[in-house]
Amino acid sequence: MQVFGPNELVDDVLKRDFCIGCGACVNLCPYFRSYYGKTAMLFPCTLSQGQCFAYCPKVEVDLDALSSGLLGSAYDGSPLGGVQEVLASRAGEKTGPGPFQAGGTVSALVSFALQTGRIDAAVLTDREGLIPVPRLVTEASEVATYATSKFTAAPTLAALNQGRRDGHTRMGVVGTPCQVTAVAQMRLNPLDKKDFQDGVGLVVGLFCTWAVDTRRLAALLSERVDPRGIRKMDMPPPPSELMVIDTGRGKVEIPLDEIRPLVPQGCQICPDMTSEWADVSVGVMEGTPEWNTLIVRTEKGRELVEEARQEGVLVTEAMPETNLGRLRTASLNKKKRALVRAREKGVLNTSDDGSRSALRVRDEVLKRILG
Ligand SMILES: Cc1cc2nc3c(=O)[nH]c(=O)nc-3n(C[C@H](O)[C@H](O)[C@H](O)COP(=O)(O)OP(=O)(O)OC[C@H]3O[C@@H](n4cnc5c(N)ncnc54)[C@H](O)[C@@H]3O)c2cc1C
Ligand code: SF4
Numbered sequence: 001m002q003v004f005g006p007n008e009l010v011d012d013v014l015k016r017d018f019c020i021g022c023g024a025c026v027n028l029c030p031y032f033r034s035y036y037g038k039t040a041m042l043f044p045c046t047l048s049q050g051q052c053f054a055y056c057p058k059v060e061v062d063l064d065a066l067s068s069g070l071l072g073s074a075y076d077g078s079p080l081g082g083v084q085e086v087l088a089s090r091a092g093e094k095t096g097p098g099p100f101q102a103g104g105t106v107s108a109l110v111s112f113a114l115q116t117g118r119i120d121a122a123v124l125t126d127r128e129g130l131i132p133v134p135r136l137v138t139e140a141s142e143v144a145t146y147a148t149s150k151f152t153a154a155p156t157l158a159a160l161n162q163g164r165r166d167g168h169t170r171m172g173v174v175g176t177p178c179q180v181t182a183v184a185q186m187r188l189n190p191l192d193k194k195d196f197q198d199g200v201g202l203v204v205g206l207f208c209t210w211a212v213d214t215r216r217l218a219a220l221l222s223e224r225v226d227p228r229g230i231r232k233m234d235m236p237p238p239p240s241e242l243m244v245i246d247t248g249r250g251k252v253e254i255p256l257d258e259i260r261p262l263v264p265q266g267c268q269i270c271p272d273m274t275s276e277w278a279d280v281s282v283g284v285m286e287g288t289p290e291w292n293t294l295i296v297r298t299e300k301g302r303e304l305v306e307e308a309r310q311e312g313v314l315v316t317e318a319m320p321e322t323n324l325g326r327l328r329t330a331s332l333n334k335k336k337r338a339l340v341r342a343r344e345k346g347v348l349n350t351s352d353d354g355s356r357s358a359l360r361v362r363d364e365v366l367k368r369i370l371g
């Protein structure tokens with residue numbers, strides 16, 4: 001993993017407009033800040049290597065280094081990443097009431113992890129109007145308050161960095177695949193720090209095909225929706241082709257043709273749909289909106305799911321083979337699109353030539369993915 005400093009981060013990510021505003025570079029130092037959907041470096045910094053660059057999911061992401069460091073094997077480009085089991089799931093009776101985005105699997109698992117002491121805080125994403133806001137919570141009862149999806153790119157990881165500074169040592173993080181990639185890079189101690197402490201106790205990844213730029217969405221909706229009244233946003237699976245906003249006084253439907261142009265460039269080079277570096281990953285379940293798709297990836301994830309099921313916190317069923325097939329296809333297609341775009345934009349590196357890039361993947365794996 002090549003690590004440079006803040007100036008290279010500004011050149012390669014901010015100036016090229018690849019920043020997804022994940023918050024991984026915020027609250028590490030006084031320089032990087034997030035405001036209303038944008039990340040900026042406030043003052044010059046001359047460090048030649050920085051955590052900001054090392055953690056950013058839009059520069060020098062070495063898929064082999066991540067796979068070897070976290071899973072112990074080279075990155076092979078399989079559509080869903082490392083998988084122990086894929087299940088259908090929803091919150092069980094022991095989980096308090098929602099409203100959840102779908103089955104409430106994420107909130108159920110995170111509140112259970114807090115209750116059982118597996119984690120000492122949870123990094124979640126709230127919404128103030130249309131602005132996504134990071135939150136660090138320590139009480140299981142608070143988790144459901146921040147449920148539901150905010151489809152705007154969010155600076156969630158600013159709360160993780162703050163939590164580390166505040167002395168939390170085993171935080172649970174809920175994040176999109178780009179955020180989960182940043183967390184994975186943090187956990188590999190890329191700056192080889194002697195006093196390194198992995199402050200993360202659990203990673204719950206979300207599925208994500210794309211997100212929307214906060215400022216551009218606010219501009220689009222300014223005359224159609226009062227952001228203060230928004231209760232929930234949804235993007236029902238195809239063939240709906242709509243973003244549906246529940247305003248509390250009715251539902252406003254926006255055609256996805258109007259929303260897609262608001263997707264940041266960073267999403268277009270994102271090869272991960274299912275948060276491959278998480279302990280468990282959760283998405284919606286096509287055709288069954290009150291259930292989730294749950295991918296169990298690690299031993300830690302398996303134990304959490306097993307115990308939550310035994311305690312009535314989570315309900316699971318077998319995943320129908322047709323759903324699994326569609327999930328693999330959608331995930332592989334996202335990888336193909338992202339790698340082709342990254343190559344077109346000149347930010348895909350398939351050799352060890354030392355040049356800086358957004359993504360690094362071996363040539364043989366690239367060929368396998370592209371078929
Ligand atoms: C930007 C985005 C795109 C998505 N795209 C897809 C998709 O293409 N296919 C699919 O199957 N699922 C997608 N999802 C996931 C899906 O919307 C649900 O989050 C998931 O199914 C979990 O449902 P739940 O009922 O268990 O969640 P809940 O129990 O309601 O919990 C949702 C959790 O998501 C966290 N969260 C909300 N918004 C964000 C955000 N912007 N960034 C980080 N964390 C956030 C909250 O903190 C909360 O903990 C997407 C989610 C987001 C945020
Ligand atoms: S993508 Fe995340 S880490 Fe990279 S510059 Fe933007 S906010 Fe910082």
Ligand code: SF4
Binds near residue numbers: 020176209211272
């Ligand atoms: S598509 Fe990728 S970069 Fe964009 S929000 Fe989703 S995970 Fe992040």
